[in-house]
Amino acid sequence: MTESQPKIRIRDLHKAFGRKTVLNGLNLDVGVGESVVVIGGSGTGKSVLLKSILGLLEPDRGSIEVDGQEVIGMSTGDREEINKKFGMLFQGAALFDSLPTWENVAFGLLAQKKATRAEAKDIAIAKLAQVGLGPDVAGLFPAELSGGMQKRVGLARAIAADPEIIFFDEPTTGLDPIMADVINDLIVNVSREVGATALSITHDMASARKIADRIAMLYGGEIIWAGPTGEIDGSGNEYVDQFINGRAEGPIQMAVRA
Amino acid sequence: MNFVRLTGRVSLAFLGATGRLALFAATAFSHCVRPPFYFRSIVRQMIEIGYFSLPVVGLTAIFAGMVMALQTYTGTSRFSAESAVANIVVLALTRELGPVLAGLMVAGRIGASLAAEIGTMRVTEQIDALTTLSTNPMKYLVAPRLIAGVLMFPVLVLVADIIGIFGGYLVAVYKLGFNASIYIQNTYSFMEVGDVVSGLVKAAVFGIIVTLMGCYHGYHSKGGAQGVGTATTNAVVSACILILAFDYILTEIFFAQ
Numbered sequence: 001m002t003e004s005q006p007k008i009r010i011r012d013l014h015k016a017f018g019r020k021t022v023l024n025g026l027n028l029d030v031g032v033g034e035s036v037v038v039i040g041g042s043g044t045g046k047s048v049l050l051k052s053i054l055g056l057l058e059p060d061r062g063s064i065e066v067d068g069q070e071v072i073g074m075s076t077g078d079r080e081e082i083n084k085k086f087g088m089l090f091q092g093a094a095l096f097d098s099l100p101t102w103e104n105v106a107f108g109l110l111a112q113k114k115a116t117r118a119e120a121k122d123i124a125i126a127k128l129a130q131v132g133l134g135p136d137v138a139g140l141f142p143a144e145l146s147g148g149m150q151k152r153v154g155l156a157r158a159i160a161a162d163p164e165i166i167f168f169d170e171p172t173t174g175l176d177p178i179m180a181d182v183i184n185d186l187i188v189n190v191s192r193e194v195g196a197t198a199l200s201i202t203h204d205m206a207s208a209r210k211i212a213d214r215i216a217m218l219y220g221g222e223i224i225w226a227g228p229t230g231e232i233d234g235s236g237n238e239y240v241d242q243f244i245n246g247r248a249e250g251p252i253q254m255a256v257r258a
Numbered sequence: 259m260n261f262v263r264l265t266g267r268v269s270l271a272f273l274g275a276t277g278r279l280a281l282f283a284a285t286a287f288s289h290c291v292r293p294p295f296y297f298r299s300i301v302r303q304m305i306e307i308g309y310f311s312l313p314v315v316g317l318t319a320i321f322a323g324m325v326m327a328l329q330t331y332t333g334t335s336r337f338s339a340e341s342a343v344a345n346i347v348v349l350a351l352t353r354e355l356g357p358v359l360a361g362l363m364v365a366g367r368i369g370a371s372l373a374a375e376i377g378t379m380r381v382t383e384q385i386d387a388l389t390t391l392s393t394n395p396m397k398y399l400v401a402p403r404l405i406a407g408v409l410m411f412p413v414l415v416l417v418a419d420i421i422g423i424f425g426g427y428l429v430a431v432y433k434l435g436f437n438a439s440i441y442i443q444n445t446y447s448f449m450e451v452g453d454v455v456s457g458l459v460k461a462a463v464f465g466i467i468v469t470l471m472g473c474y475h476g477y478h479s480k481g482g483a484q485g486v487g488t489a490t491t492n493a494v495v496s497a498c499i500l501i502l503a504f505d506y507i508l509t510e511i512f513f514a515q
Contacts, residue, residue, distance in 0.1 A: 051386070054386075054389070054390055055389070056386050056389060056390075076394065080392045080394070081392075083389065083390055083391075083392045084392050086390055087390070088387070088390040090383045090386070090387055091383070092382055092383060094382055094383040094384050094386065094387040095384070095387075096379075096384055096387070097384075107391050107393070108391040108392065108393075111391055111392060111393040111398075112392055157391075161391075167390075
């Protein structure tokens with residue numbers, strides 16, 4: 001392992017659904033300990049990118065390396081090993097509604113037999129405290145929580161097993177601006193505390209500016225611009241300018257007719 | 259040409275669906291016999307499938323037994339063979355009515371709830387979440403339900419046999435005027451182990467069918483509430499049809515000489 005080796009290295013990634021090409025030769029590097037945010041409009045393939053890295057979708061062509069290890073086409077057993085490095089915050093939190101909050105948070109620990117049930121509950125309560133939830137929440141079921149609290153529990157679950165890489169799928173979607181900012185702060189703090197590499201996808205620029213070290217713009221199935229967060233306003237790329245300023249007029253033409 | 263194209267498309271869709279189901283079933287079975295096992299889930303599903311289906315199965319069985327006694331009596335009295343009522347009731351219930359009626363009723367109850375539960379987990383990304391937590395959803399969700407189905411369906415059918423025969427006894431003795439002790443004696447002497455066992459084997463197969471259909475359709479549901487609704491319908495309908503089809507096949511295997 002060299003120092004310059006990125007945590008995640010994606011090369012020439014292709015994925016099509018039927019005749020619809022979604023990813024068309026995508027390249028992206030995520031450095032160790034770095035927080036990269038991929039921005040892009042709805043339906044540009046941000047989720048497909050994330051799901052390909054997680055192994056939930058099989059790309060048609062290309063390479064995804066995690067710590068220098070190729071993950072495309074690996075066996076189910078190896079995939080389970082690799083996924084132990086990952087934590088994921090889903091857009092809708094995706095909490096298991098048949099389990100109480102603490103079992104949701106501790107699910108990965110229990111599944112990997114890293115802790116007994118009693119230990120796991122203590123860890124879960126500590127992780128819940130890390131995302132600003134009291135121990136009284138531990139016994140509640142997901143349906144009894146508000147949207148913002150569900151996101152927090154989802155975040156606690158994502159960090160419970162101290163992952164090396166955390167993925168955030170539209171972390172602020174569906175939240176009011178204040179709660180969105182609270183979640184952004186949590187993401188920054190929690191990723192720093194765990195020391196994890198972070199890869200997020202979002203179309204919320206306020207969120208992207210806050211949590212990203214580096215921003216990459218996905219358009220037409222490729223990364224058309226990538227650079228440090230501070231440089232995004234002076235990118236000189238008219239696609240990026242149109243997106244971050246939210247203008248309907250510009251080179252990006254939204255498919256109004258589906 | 260359109261007719262040929264249609265035939266081709268329908269055949270391809272059918273073969274594709276059969277293949278997907280076969281692969282799903284093979285993966286699911288392999289997870290049933292390979293550790294780790296989720297005993298907590300298995301027990302929870304056994305209670306859900308077995309214990310909570312008892313009222314439905316019991317009611318179905320008692321009415322089936324009562325109708326059977328009444329119909330046999332009115333039918334056989336035409337040629338003065340009323341004494342065969344006990345014989346026919348016990349044969350019909352243990353061989354056919356017990357497993358098939360209990361299977362169909364539980365298919366409606368369990369097939370629908372499995373498809374809806376797993377389908378909702380699919381569309382709310384809970385199944386994806388399982389994978390990211392290094393838990394195989396086939397092993398965690400599907401295998402315990404299959405195991406519980408195979409184990410609990412025979413138990414339910416055994417209960418259905420007993421309650422059904424008791425229903426027949428009630429009608430025969432209290433409505434048709436049979437002598438209670440002779441009826442019981444007839445029932446007992448006509449009952450064969452082979453009949454009961456064949457019914458229980460059928461029940462185990464129906465248990466696989468119902469849980470597999472519920473899990474398969476739920477697992478592959480897509481597109482939100484409507485998708486889950488479609489999955490639920492498909493799970494129940496396909497389970498019922500497969501139960502009737504396999505009932506014939508198994509009867510052919512057991513009893514045709």
